Amino acid sequence: xxxxxxxxxxxxxxxxxxxxxxxxxxxxxxxxxxxxxxxxxxxxxxxxxxxxxxxxxxxxxxxxxxxxxxxxxxxxxxxxxxxxxxxxxxxxxxxxxxxxxxxxxxxxxxxxxxxxxxxxxxxxxxxxxxxxxxxxxxxxxxxxxxxxxxxxxxxxxxxxxxxxxxxxxxxxxxxxxxxxxxxxxxxxxxxxxxxxxxxxxxxxxxxxxxxxxxxxxxxxxxxxxxxxxxxxxxxxxxxxxxxxxxxxxxxxxxxxxxxxxxxxxxxxxxxxxxxxxxxxxxxxxxxxxxxxxxxxxxxxxxxxxxxxxxxxxxxxxxxxxxxxxxxxxxxxxxxxxxxxxxxxxxxxxxxxxxxxxxxxxxxxxxxxxxxxxxxxxxxxxxxxxxxxxxxxxxxxxxxxxxxxxxxxxxxxxxxxxxxxxxxxxxxxxxxxxxxxxxxxxxxxxxxxxxxxxxxxxxxxxxxxxxxxxxxxxxxxxxxxxxxxxxxxxxxxxxxxxxxxxxxxxxxxxxxxxxxxxxxxxxxxxxxxxxxxxxxxxxxxxxxxxxxxxxxxxxxxxxxxxxxxxxxxxxxxxxxxxxxxxxxxxxxxxxxxxxxxxxxxxxx
RNA sequence: GGCCUCGUAGCUCAGCUGGACAGAGCGACGCUUUCCUAAAGCGUGGGUCGGAGGUUCGAGUCCUCUCGAGGCCGCCA
Numbered sequence: 047x048x049x050x051x052x053x054x055x056x057x058x059x060x061x062x063x064x065x066x067x068x069x070x071x072x073x074x075x076x077x078x079x080x081x082x083x084x085x086x087x088x089x090x091x092x093x094x095x096x097x098x099x100x101x102x103x104x105x106x107x108x109x110x111x112x113x114x115x116x117x118x119x120x121x122x123x124x125x126x127x128x129x130x131x132x133x134x135x136x137x138x139x140x141x142x143x144x145x146x147x148x149x150x151x152x153x154x155x156x157x158x159x160x161x162x163x164x165x166x167x168x169x170x171x172x173x174x175x176x177x178x179x180x181x182x183x184x185x186x187x188x189x190x191x192x193x194x195x196x197x198x199x200x201x202x203x204x205x206x207x208x209x210x211x212x213x214x215x216x217x218x219x220x221x222x223x224x225x226x227x228x229x230x231x232x233x234x235x236x237x238x239x240x241x242x243x244x245x246x247x248x249x250x251x252x253x254x255x256x257x258x259x260x261x262x263x264x265x266x267x268x269x270x271x272x273x274x275x276x277x278x279x280x281x282x283x284x285x286x287x288x289x290x291x292x293x294x295x296x297x298x299x300x301x302x303x304x305x306x307x308x309x310x311x312x313x314x315x316x317x318x319x320x321x322x323x324x325x326x327x328x329x330x331x332x333x334x335x336x337x338x339x340x341x342x343x344x345x346x347x348x349x350x351x352x353x354x355x356x357x358x359x360x361x362x363x364x365x366x367x368x369x370x371x372x373x374x375x376x377x378x379x380x381x382x383x384x385x386x387x388x389x390x391x392x393x394x395x396x397x398x399x400x401x402x403x404x405x406x407x408x409x410x411x412x413x414x415x416x417x418x419x420x421x422x423x424x425x426x427x428x429x430x431x432x433x434x435x436x437x438x439x440x441x442x443x444x445x446x447x448x449x450x451x452x453x454x455x456x457x458x459x460x461x462x463x464x465x466x467x468x469x470x471x472x473x474x475x476x477x478x479x480x481x482x483x484x485x486x487x488x489x490x491x492x493x494x495x496x497x498x499x500x501x502x503x504x505x506x507x508x509x510x511x512x513x514x515x516x517x518x519x520x521x522x523x524x525x526x527x528x529x530x531x532x533x534x535x536x537x538x539x540x541x542x543x544x545x546x547x548x549x550x551x552x553x554x555x556x557x558x559x560x561x562x563x564x565x566x567x568x569x570x571x572x573x574x575x576x577x578x579x580x581x582x583x584x585x586x587x588x589x590x591x592x593x594x595x596x597x598x599x600x601x602x603x604x605x606x607x608x609x610x611x612x613x614x615x616x617x618x619x620x621x622x623x624x625x626x627x628x629x630x631x632x633x634x635x636x637x638x639x640x641x642x643x644x645x646x647x648x649x
Numbered sequence: 650g651g652c653c654u655c656g657u658a659g660c661u662c663a664g665c666u667g668g669a670c671a672g673a674g675c676g677a678c679g680c681u682u683u684c685c686u687a688a689a690g691c692g693u694g695g696g697u698c699g700g701a702g703g704u705u706c707g708a709g710u711c712c713u714c715u716c717g718a719g720g721c722c723g724c725c726a
Contacts, residue, residue, distance in 0.1 A: 143668060180669050181706060385724055400724040410726045438653055439722050524688045533688045541685055594663060604689055613685045
């Protein structure tokens, strides 16, 4: 057991080990909350601690030396070595707080420990200065050659800058979108689409073998409503004006359009059907139309799934029944009030839940458990769900189910994203699927473009309510954060084009030791943190940190560009700066690719 | 009744898992282009991090309580 403690509902970012929903509580029994069973632990993408996932290139020049000196001081090798990027300028290139964290175990004053560590670090040729500040911070300044080496290392990665092999040999299934075929995707679906696809991309960039899956249900009550709604419109269009429209039916314009298509192209087939088969005919026509619509929209966002999983197959293949049987074998189901209950309290969850209603119909959690068991049986090392906040309550039940069936719930990770509010000119834009005043994802893409849609939906932490400012999104100028990133990329491309025109070609063997300007160093330093940022974003399931990083990268490049003349500088300065610009371009291009955002070569 | 998430600058939000005087974008005001894309850069103003306690050498970050906003559950998915 790597992380002892009880699992409970928790926020995403307060606990280093997981994102989304579940984390380990550290103080047993003292907190309120929804407690789950001891022995359930937050799932982690990686075996190594999160601290190491975000190790940046620069810390490779510090950490081994710290480890050496700590070992000499008799420190437990398991003691973590916190290395940080100082927030404040003048506090060095890197800072470690390890002396303060050792004060207690070593029974010594932090500054005294710091002095011993500093003494050793000062003997390292690559370290220019070591200062002890405040209560025991150790601020380290590196020789500039360290940054030059980092730049050369990055350049040697060619077009793979940012790529990681941390997930090599492992498989992950990411399930997202998963909208039922009862209508076109609405604007609010966009967040699930963008977050899910970006998460899948991040896994891919971290070396995982990724399967993108879409789960749907074409057999439920909602589908019947869709069929009835279409049938009503067809009959009305065929002249039966008084044909009743179902209560809770779908009012969207697309219903009339589907009906019109049936009337136009399949009228004979429809009219030849016996009355009792017409509903099913309409339902199937609706499903086909809706899926085609959804696929078209997803394609516009460059989203392509590998697998489409039909919930109905869980019934036809007997998976649902076998879940009931398996749970019954374990004494975890019982009958009460004519319904079948899942004894969740026995598993430490707060209440038992119904899995088969007194009507004989299963509740959603039963097929959900069967579905997750199926995914785990398919052998994925990791099964990731992207859910909206309205599904938050289902997760503990599902996890309890798969755990009870003998699977490791650690293999299931969940991203819960909050709802989206659309704002235009300071006012909330209302949309509702059933009332017919829908605001479709297609319309949103029409209005602001696919790049903006994808970026806006992932630029905020998944756990926070997202305010989508349509006015800002429509701006095609400097106010729009997407263009800030794309402009940086285009600007670099422009320079490279111009350099080529002047007969200056990129020389990977150029002498980069002339790069000494603070803007140059800062840019290299930031580039050296790209890979660890990606790894962290993947591990923590926080795609917005990549967006935040790219904003910083663009800013660092613009500063460099502003202060450091590239073309026309004397060699080897020109060549070195051109190389730095090109490495930045590759990082920006890859970063935007992870987000599914285009990297234009000119704007 | 129970539970979850979120409260940080006028607005929208970051904040690297507990570190040094709290950051960015937008908005406001002022400035920079004979010069590689000004879709850029620089400066000024703006915050008792919802509130109160607590743990700690140290809290926006962890704990308790509390106020506010949104959402979920108690045989719809």
